[in-house]
Amino acid sequence: MNEDRSLAGAIALVTGAASGIGLATAQALARSGAIVWLVDRDEERLAAAVASCEGGAQPVAWHLDVTSETGWSALFAAIDERHGRLDILVNNAGLAHFQPLAQTSLADWRTSLAVNGDSVFLGTRTMLPLLARHPARAERSTSAIINVSSVRAMIGGANFASYCAAKGAVRMFTKAVALECAALGERIRVNSVHPGFIDTPLARAALDPEALARRVSAIPLQRGGTAEEVAAAILFLASEASSYMTGAELVVDGGTLAG
Ligand SMILES: NC(=O)c1ccc[n+]([C@@H]2O[C@H](COP(=O)([O-])OP(=O)(O)OC[C@H]3O[C@@H](n4cnc5c(N)ncnc54)[C@H](O)[C@@H]3O)[C@@H](O)[C@H]2O)c1
Numbered sequence: 001m002n003e004d005r006s007l008a009g010a011i012a013l014v015t016g017a018a019s020g021i022g023l024a025t026a027q028a029l030a031r032s033g034a035i036v037w038l039v040d041r042d043e044e045r046l047a048a049a050v051a052s053c054e055g056g057a058q059p060v061a062w063h064l065d066v067t068s069e070t071g072w073s074a075l076f077a078a079i080d081e082r083h084g085r086l087d088i089l090v091n092n093a094g095l096a097h098f099q100p101l102a103q104t105s106l107a108d109w110r111t112s113l114a115v116n117g118d119s120v121f122l123g124t125r126t127m128l129p130l131l132a133r134h135p136a137r138a139e140r141s142t143s144a145i146i147n148v149s150s151v152r153a154m155i156g157g158a159n160f161a162s163y164c165a166a167k168g169a170v171r172m173f174t175k176a177v178a179l180e181c182a183a184l185g186e187r188i189r190v191n192s193v194h195p196g197f198i199d200t201p202l203a204r205a206a207l208d209p210e211a212l213a214r215r216v217s218a219i220p221l222q223r224g225g226t227a228e229e230v231a232a233a234i235l236f237l238a239s240e241a242s243s244y245m246t247g248a249e250l251v252v253d254g255g256t257l258a259g
Pocket residue numbers: 015016017018019020021022039040041042064065066067092093094095096115148149150151194195196197198199200201202203227
C-alpha cells in the first residue's frame with residue numbers, strides 16, 4: 001500500500017482508465033489521495049476499474065468515446081458542477097494499428113489519428129478552463145496535463161506508420177500547448193510521457209508472439225515494462241515534485257532510446 005498522500009483532495013481525470021497504463025495510473029492517483037474520474041468507452045471494464053481503486057476518495061466512472069466533441073462537453077459540465085475545477089488531466093486512451101502501409105485504409109489512418117490524436121486535442125481544449133481554476137492552496141501551485149505519447153514519436157517502426165504519425169503529433173502538440181499556457185500566465189504544466197514496450201493488452205494485440213519476443217530481447221533492460229512503472233512517471237508529472245517541468249518529454253523505455 002502506497003502511503004504517499006501528496007495528492008489528497010486533487011481532482012484528476014484519466015482517459016483509457018479501464019485497462020493497462022490508464023488503469024494503473026488511476027489506481028496510483030487514488031492511492032495518493034486524488035478524486036479520480038475514470039473515463040473509457042468500455043463500460044464493463046470501467047466498472048471493474050473503479051471498484052479496484054483504493055484510497056478513500058470516491059472515484060467516478062464516466063463512459064466516453066474520447067473522439068466525441070459533444071461527449072467531452074458533457075464531461076466538462078459534470079466535473080464543473082461537481083468540483084468547479086480540475087487539477088490533473090491524463091490523456092492516455094489510445095490504440096495501435098500494426099499493419100503494412102499498403103493494407104492501411106484511409107479509414108484505419110483516420111481512426112488512428114482520431115483515437116490517439118483528436119482525443120488529446122479535444123480533452124486538452126475542453127478541460128483548459130477547469131484546469132485554469134486553481135485552488136488557493138499552498139500545497140498545489142500548478143495544475144498538470146500529461147499526454148501519453150510513445151517512443152514511436154521519436155523513432156519510427158515498420159508497419160506502424162499511422163501510430164507513429166499520431167504519437168508524433170501528440171509530442172509536438174504537448175510542447176506547443178505548454179508554451180501557450182506559459183505565455184498566457186496560466187499555471188498549467190503540460191508534459192508528455194513516452195513508454196517503450198509495456199506489457200498491456202494493447203502491446204500484446206499489436207505484435208505476434210515472434211515479434212514480441214524479438215522486441216523484448218532488443219530492450220537494454222531485457223524485459224518489457226509494467227503499466228505501474230509508467231504510472232509512476234505520470235504521477236511524478238502530476239505532482240508538485242515536477243513543478244519546474246513543462247513542455248518536457250519523459251521516456252520510460254528500459255533504455256531503448258539510449259542506444
Ligand atoms: N503498451 C505499450 O507498449 C505502449 C507503448 C507506448 C505507448 N502506449 C500508449 O499508452 C496508452 C495506453 O495504452 P495501454 O497499453 O495501456 O493500452 P490498453 O489497450 O491496455 O488500454 C487502452 C484503453 O483505452 C481505451 N480506449 C481506446 N479507444 C478509446 C476511445 N475511443 N474512447 C475511450 N477509450 C478508449 C480502451 O478501452 C482501453 O481501456 C495508449 O495511448 C498507448 O498508445 C502504450
